[in-house]
Amino acid sequence: MVSMSDGSDLSVGQAARRLGVTVRTLHHWDEIELAKPSVREDSGYRRYSGADMERLQRIVVYRELGIGLEDIRIIVDGSALEAADVLRTQRARLGERIEELRRRGEDVERMIDAYENGLTLTVREQVEAFGPEWDPRWPLQARERYGDTGQWQQYAERAAKRDAADWTRIVQTVSALDAELAVAMDADAEPGSERANALVDRHREVFSQYFPLTRSMQVCLGRMYEADPAFTAHYDGVRPGLAAWLRRAIDARARSEGLDPDTARWE
Amino acid sequence: MVSMSDGSDLSVGQAARRLGVTVRTLHHWDEIELAKPSVREDSGYRRYSGADMERLQRIVVYRELGIGLEDIRIIVDGSALEAADVLRTQRARLGERIEELRRRGEDVERMIDAYENGLTLTVREQVEAFGPEWDPRWPLQARERYGDTGQWQQYAERAAKRDAADWTRIVQTVSALDAELAVAMDADAEPGSERANALVDRHREVFSQYFPLTRSMQVCLGRMYEADPAFTAHYDGVRPGLAAWLRRAIDARARSEGLDPDTARWE
DNA sequence: ACTTGACCCTCACGCGGCGTGAGGGCGCAC
DNA sequence: GTGCGCCCTCACGCCGCGTGAGGGTCAAGT
Numbered sequence: 001m002v003s004m005s006d007g008s009d010l011s012v013g014q015a016a017r018r019l020g021v022t023v024r025t026l027h028h029w030d031e032i033e034l035a036k037p038s039v040r041e042d043s044g045y046r047r048y049s050g051a052d053m054e055r056l057q058r059i060v061v062y063r064e065l066g067i068g069l070e071d072i073r074i075i076v077d078g079s080a081l082e083a084a085d086v087l088r089t090q091r092a093r094l095g096e097r098i099e100e101l102r103r104r105g106e107d108v109e110r111m112i113d114a115y116e117n118g119l120t121l122t123v124r125e126q127v128e129a130f131g132p133e134w135d136p137r138w139p140l141q142a143r144e145r146y147g148d149t150g151q152w153q154q155y156a157e158r159a160a161k162r163d164a165a166d167w168t169r170i171v172q173t174v175s176a177l178d179a180e181l182a183v184a185m186d187a188d189a190e191p192g193s194e195r196a197n198a199l200v201d202r203h204r205e206v207f208s209q210y211f212p213l214t215r216s217m218q219v220c221l222g223r224m225y226e227a228d229p230a231f232t233a234h235y236d237g238v239r240p241g242l243a244a245w246l247r248r249a250i251d252a253r254a255r256s257e258g259l260d261p262d263t264a265r266w267e
Numbered sequence: 268m269v270s271m272s273d274g275s276d277l278s279v280g281q282a283a284r285r286l287g288v289t290v291r292t293l294h295h296w297d298e299i300e301l302a303k304p305s306v307r308e309d310s311g312y313r314r315y316s317g318a319d320m321e322r323l324q325r326i327v328v329y330r331e332l333g334i335g336l337e338d339i340r341i342i343v344d345g346s347a348l349e350a351a352d353v354l355r356t357q358r359a360r361l362g363e364r365i366e367e368l369r370r371r372g373e374d375v376e377r378m379i380d381a382y383e384n385g386l387t388l389t390v391r392e393q394v395e396a397f398g399p400e401w402d403p404r405w406p407l408q409a410r411e412r413y414g415d416t417g418q419w420q421q422y423a424e425r426a427a428k429r430d431a432a433d434w435t436r437i438v439q440t441v442s443a444l445d446a447e448l449a450v451a452m453d454a455d456a457e458p459g460s461e462r463a464n465a466l467v468d469r470h471r472e473v474f475s476q477y478f479p480l481t482r483s484m485q486v487c488l489g490r491m492y493e494a495d496p497a498f499t500a501h502y503d504g505v506r507p508g509l510a511a512w513l514r515r516a517i518d519a520r521a522r523s524e525g526l527d528p529d530t531a532r533w534e
Numbered sequence: 535a536c537t538t539g540a541c542c543c544t545c546a547c548g549c550g551g552c553g554t555g556a557g558g559g560c561g562c563a564c
Numbered sequence: 565g566t567g568c569g570c571c572c573t574c575a576c577g578c579c580g581c582g583t584g585a586g587g588g589t590c591a592a593g594t
Contacts, residue, residue: 044544
C-alpha cells in the first residue's frame with residue numbers, strides 16, 4: 001500500500017520524526033499558519049492527518065532547497081506558474097550567493113597566504129618586483145622572527161591586497177629613499193639638520209607602507225639597522241656607513257620631538 | 268603624506284563615509300565595544316581619531332571576508348597566531364558553505380527541469396526507461412495541457428527526485444498493472460466484481476506514484492481514458508476494449524464507495 | 535487509585551548584524 | 565530666530581527556529 005489513508009493521524013512528535021524536523025519547527029509552522037494540523041484534540045494536542053502530512057512533506061522538500069517560508073507559502077498555496085517563478089528566483093539567488101562566497105573565499109585564501117608566506121606573489125613575480133638579488137626565503141625568515149607580532153599581522157593585512165605592480169611601486173619608493181639618504185650622507189648632512197630630519201620623516205612614511213610605524217618604533221628600527229647584520233649589509237651596500245648614519249639621524253630626530261632615544265620601546 | 272596624523276578627528280558620519288559603512292554600523296560596533304571612538308565631546312558626539320580609523324579599517328577588511336564580529340574581535344585584539352587560526356576556520360567554513368549551496372543549486376535546477384520539462388532525464392535515458400516507442404515530446408505536451416495545475420506541480424516535485432532507475436521501476440509497475448487488467452478483462456471479470464475492484468484500487472495506488480489521486484479524480488481519469496485518443500490508444504493497444512472496460516470498472520468501484528461517478532469532479 | 539515517565543501544551547527570550555523609525559539636542563548659516 | 569543638516573539614545577523588527585520554564589495529558593505499571 002502506498003500512503004493513502006492509513007486511518008491513524010499523527011501526534012507532533014510522530015509527525016516530526018517522520019519528516020525529519022523538530023517539534024518546535026512544526027509548532028512554528030503552525031504559529032505562522034504555514035501548516036496547521038487539521039485537528040486539535042480537546043487536550044490541545046495537535047493531530048496531523050494524511051493530507052496534513054502531504055503538505056508538510058512538500059514544505060520540507062522546498063525548505064531543503066533553501067527557499068524562505070513565505071516563498072514556500074506561495075509555492076504550496078499558489079499556482080504552478082508562481083511556484084516556477086519562485087524557483088527561478090531562487091536559482092538566481094543561489095548563483096549570486098555562490099559567486100560571492102567564491103570571491104570571498106579567494107580573499108580569505110590570499111589573506112592566509114600573506115600571514116603564512118608574507119607575500120601573495122609567485123617566486124617569478126617576486127623576482128620581477130624585487131630585483132634579481134631577491135631571496136624568496138626572506139619573507140619566510142621574517143615570519144619566523146616576527147610572525148606572532150601585531151606588526152606582522154598588519155603587514156599581512158596590507159600585503160594581502162597588493163599585487164606585483166603595487167610591490168614594484170613600493171620598491172621604487174624604498175630605493176629612491178635609499179639613494180637620497182646616501183646623497184645626503186655624502187654631502188655630510190649632520191644628523192639633526194633640517195635635511196636629515198626631513199629624510200627621517202620620509203623614511204617613516206615610506207616604511208609605514210609596511211605597517212604603522214611610531215617614532216619610538218622607528219628609533220628601535222634604527223638600532224636594528226646597526227645591530228642586525230642583514231639590515232647593516234643592505235644600507236652599507238648602498239653606501240658604507242649609511243646604516244650608522246641613519247641610526248644617528250633617527251635618534252636626533254626623536255630628540256628634536258622630545259623623545260629620549262635611549263628609552264624608546266617597540267610600541 | 269601617508270595617513271599619519273592629519274590632526275582632525277572625524278565625526279561618525281564622516282568616518283562612516285570614509286569606511287563605506289553606515290552610521291548605524293559604527294553605533295553598533297561602539298555598543299558592543301568592538302570599536303569605540305577615543306573621544307566623546309560634551310555634546311555626546313563621537314570623534315574618531317586616526318588610530319580609531321586604523322582599527323575600524325581593519326575591522327571593515329575582515330568583515331568583508333565574512334568573518335563574524337566576535338571573531339573579528341579576536342583578530343584585532345588577539346595575537347597574529349590566533350588571527351591566522353580564525354582565518355583558517357573561516358576558509359573551511361566557506362568551503363563547506365559553497366559546497367552546500369552548490370548541491371542545493373543542483374537540486375533547484377532539477378526541480379525547475381521537472382516543472383518545465385516534466386522529466387530530468389536525457390532523451391537517451393528516457394528511451395531506456397520508457398521503451399523504444401516512447402516519444403520525448405510527450406511530457407512537454409502534458410505540461411502544455413496541465414502545466415498550471417496543482418497536480419502537475421506535485422508530479423514535478425516527485426519527478427525531480429527520480430532517476431532513470433526509479434522510472435524504470437515505475438514503468439514496470441504500470442505495465443504489470445496493464446497486463447493484469449487485460450487478463451481480468453479476458454477472463455470476463457465484471458466491473459464491480461471483487462477482482463475488478465481490487466484492480467481499480469491497485470490502479471489508483473500505481474497512479475498515485477505520479478500525484479495523489481482521489482477516487483473522484485480517478486473517475487475523471489477513467490472518462491479521459493475513453494475520451495482522449497492518446498489514452499484510448501494506449502489501453503486498446505494492450506487489449507482492444509480495455510479503455511472502456513477500465514472506465515466501467517472505475518465507475519463501479521466509485522459507486523461501491525458511495526460516490527456518484529456522473530457528478531465526480533477533478534479534485 | 536496512584537505513580538511514573540514519556541509525551542504534549544503555551545509563553546517568551548535569544549541569536550547576528552544591523553535597518554529603520556521615533557523623539558529630541560547641537561551647530562552653523564542666513 | 566530659524567532652518568537645515570548633523571548628531572544623540574532608545575527600541576522594535578528581521579528569519580527560522582533553539583532552548584528553556586512551567587505546567588497539563590496519557591497509557592502503563594504497581
